[in-house]
Amino acid sequence: MIWQFDILLLTLVVVCGFVSLWIKDLMGAVIVFGAYSFLMCLVWTGMGAVDVAFTEAAVGAGVSTIFFIATVFHTSRTIRYNKWDLSTKFFSSIICILMGFFLMVAIGDFPAWGDALSPVNNNVAKYYLENSMEETKVPNVVTSVLADYRAFDTMFETGVVFVASLVIFTLLLQSDGRKKLMKSAFQKVSFLNVSESLIIRKACGLMVPFMQLFALYVVVHGHYSPGGGFQGGVILGASLILLSMAYDIKKVFARFHMKFMIKSLAVGVLIFAGIGLICLILGGNFLDYSALSKLFPSMGSIKSRYNAMLWVEVGVALTVMSGMFAIYTSLSSNGKFEEGL
Amino acid sequence: MADQFLVLIVLFPLFVGLLIPIIAYFNKSVVWPLAILSLIGSFWAVFNTATQLLKLDPSSSISYYLGNWMAPFGIEYVVDRFNIMVLFAIICVSLLTTIFAKQVIEKELGDNAANFYSLFLLFITGLLGITITGDAFNLYVLLEIASLTSYGLIALGRGRALVATFNYLIMGSMGACFYLLGVGYLFIKTGTLNMDQLYDVLPLLFDSKAVLVGFVFIILGMWVKMAFFPLHSWLPNAYSLAPTAAACLMAPLMTKVSVYVMIRFMLNVFSTEYVYSVLTINNIIVIMSSIAIIAGSIYALSQKNLKKMLTFIIVAEIGYMVGGVWTGHVDGIRGAIYHITADAFMTLCLFMAVGCIVYRVGNDKLESLKGIFKKMPITMICFLVGGFSVIGIPPTCGFFSKWYLISGAFNSGAWYFIIALIISSLINAVLFFRIIEIGFFGAMSNEKPDYKSLQSIKFNEVPINMWLPLVIVSMILIILGIYTNEIMTNFILNIVPMM
Amino acid sequence: MFEYLITNYNYMVVVFLMMMGLWAMIAKKNLVKKCIGLVIFQTGIILFYISMGAKNNSTIPIIDPKYGEAAINYANPLTQILMLTAIVVGVATLGVGLMLVQRIYKEYGSINEDRILEKFK
DSSP: OOHHHHHHHHHHHHHHHHHHHHOSBHHHHHHHHHHHHHHHHHHHHHTTOHHHHHHHIIIIIIIHHHHHHHHHHHSOSBOOOOOOOHHHHHHHHHHHHHHHHHHHHHHTTSOOTTOTTSHHHHTHHHHHHHHHHHHHOOSBHHHHIIIIITHHHHHHHHHHHHHHHHHHHHHHSOHHHHHHHHHTTTOOOOOTTOOSOHHHHHHHHHHHHHHHHHHHHHHHTTTTSSOOHHHHHHHHHHHHHHHHHHSOHHHHHHHSOHHHHHHHHHHHHHHHHHHHHHHHHTTSOTTOGGGGGGTSTTTHHHHHHHHHHHHHHHHHHHHHHHHHHHHHHHHHTTTOOSSOO | OGGGHHHHHHHHHHHHHHHHHHHHHHOGGGHHHHHHHHHHHHHHHHHHHHHHHHHSOTTOOEEEEGGGOOTTTSOEEEEOHHHHHHHHHHHHHHHHHHHHHHHHHHHHHGGGHHHHHHHHHHHHHHHHHHHHBOBHHHHHHHHHHHHHHHHHHHHTSSTTHHHHHHHHHHHHHHHHHHHHHHHHHHHHHHOOOBHHHHHHHGGGGTTOHHHHHHHHHHHHHHHHHHTOGGGOTTHHHHHHHSOHHHHHHHHHHHHHHHHHHHHHIIIIISHHIIIIIIOOOHHHHHHHHHHHHHHHHHHHHTOSBHHHHHHHHHHHHHHHHHHHHHTOSHHHHHHHHHHHHHHHHHHHHHHHHHHHHHHHHSOOBGGGGTTHHHHOHHHHHHHHHHHHHHHTOTTSHHHHHHHHHHHHHHHHTOHHHHHHHHHHHHHHHHHHHHHHIIIIIOOOTTSOOOHHHHHTOOOOOOOHHHHHHHHHHHHHHHHHHHTHHHHIIIIIHHHSOOO | OHHHHHHHHHHHHHHHHHHHHHHHHHHOOBHHHHHHHHHHHHHHHHHHHHHHTOOTTOBOSBOOGGGOSOGGGBOOHHHHHHHHHHHHHHHHHHHHHHHHHHHHHHHHSOOBHHHHHHHHO
């Protein structure tokens, strides 16, 4: 934590945020907004929040920028119609200034930034840092809290991804498109009429396997290093997105069809909740992984926590991967699932 | 098994909601029975929890530790006599709605029906979770589940539903962000997210500005979510354009659960001492809710469309509850808590009846209701029971909640709140008697009745699985009214500390 | 004064970002800009939580014998987990919002709030 860097980066963040709201060209605004997310993830790395920064780099700077670009691509790029509505702007400025003032006043009451003795850093968080190693044998405390102490939050968070993908898929797909899509399962797609250049296709073909390998590493190595189900899942999804950008969505569907995507979305959350349910059936509380040691007596309660967390992360990764890809394909093809960006 | 009921309440709809997209691929016809089964399972769990709870001391609660981690470190589920009532209301409303909704969903949604059921159950999961959880951040995650599913459910509606959903999304996310920000301001001063622990720690920090800001933003976030008057703009369009089944589920529940969260934070996180003694903003908020009640009622009066009219009645009802709580008198708070349950059933009754009318008549304009009493007598009688409850005619439950609210306002000297309540009751009476007039005599007030066309109308009631839930709801309204005293002494009396 | 600025700069930026996002959500007429405002608001809140969990002279929250066992040597993991959740929730909301923008454009041919309202009349 170096305050000079922090101040510099945060100033840049504010500038980027301001510019992205100010630019009239929407594509430009979205690109600047990608830079905003990237700078923000640098700020978070600086404060020791590597897992969050990792997620933000993959989700904020990566995938959500693509979502924005897809939307701008399918709608209009410029702000043509601009009625100068002074009263709304004035009124909302007043509200924001008042609220900002109210929030600013309370800042004086906070513990100083970086104070290791503040209540936040001492009450519950201290317990995790001191006991996680003994109770779960996972050095990365973020993973152990995410997948064990507060696993119930994480389960519903995975549920949020499921819900969002289901909503987007259901609403963007037209009823005639639905029948066509379900019929088109596994048909041979000709790769000759793709528009992108040979270089891009070859380069992506080379990159994708390595990306997926790295993503799997991130998923399974989350116990020891920054990363875990979310980050790995997003990178897996990004590899599929890259593939469908270099070729088109149909080619990727020939490998990983929409029907399976919706199912694997549900299966991911079901793996997570199912592990919890098994614990419940074995006599523990919901998501009390130590109950699993009854099923595998050789493991013992701590070891079974350790292993169950791995499977939970796999479930999360599965849902997040299919979720990101489902959202991308829906948004980028405007619900037609043919061309994409 | 006996100690697992708390989590089972949430798990039944969660699992079935996740399984439905897979099952629907093989067999679409089992989806509806499965959804009903899961809700019956959840009802069974709520019922068992309630029997366990009633054996205990009135002020005690049952806790459940997820993952078997003790309270501040893991997430805790808590049931006491306050939220068991809300849980009952949620599960009854959703069960009845699901039974009711089969034909409506098939008619309105067609291909999307399976995904709709999935979202429907996950929405119920979210609401149950919000009600039962004892962790401030877990509440946020579940709030987002409930919000995202409700965006999906509303956007499946007709006409301008998309634009209404977008507005709702912007406003709803704003509300959730305010809530998260407020929790952050508490968290930075206390370092804990568990509500019980917050309750223990906060009294030491009552003079802190950060805690004040946290409180204000949590309440503000909930106001956005519950559509309290100046922030209500998203509600009328969203709920009137949503598919019937979604409107029947959301209109009674989403706003009431937000009110529940507000009261939960006021009583069980910040304590009555902070809310009513340290802060001195009671009067302003009671005045605001009086304005909300009158504005909602007047807007309702100006609508020509039945569903839109009901949505503005919801806006007025929110004013009742917020005002009742902020009067700061025990009776007002009790009335508001009782009104959460009562209003959930009232709104359900009205929306279901309108759903039946739309199913048979095809639209919900007031002028197309001519002769509706002859055509659909069962539906209209139930609609009237709901209407009487909204007006506050005994023995329906609406009368008793209003009685308590007025008593609370009287004891705390908030005469403007009493005036607002009376005006709103009068306007509601006008609204519902106007519908009786149109439905029974077949004429708007300025026309002459046309008896010939009335005679040609034939009896054409909706299918049994639609009218039976409706009859049950209207019976519940009367039963709740008759047993008000028992509910008060057994449940609500112990929630509100004496001041 | 300078000391106060350093110790509270993060929180000031948080308030500034949030109000910027809120302003865009209310005042901007373009639906994509509203979505950008929404994300700025959310990242502001995330920055707030991460800032309160930062510690001077600490490392990332992965227990390593090299840095010892004491909690004071590691950044706060709890705020990070909460914000991981918030990021994922944020991107899910954003996806739904952008889907609605696309559907609205398909139906009304515009993503400007005023022009869409004009089409209703």
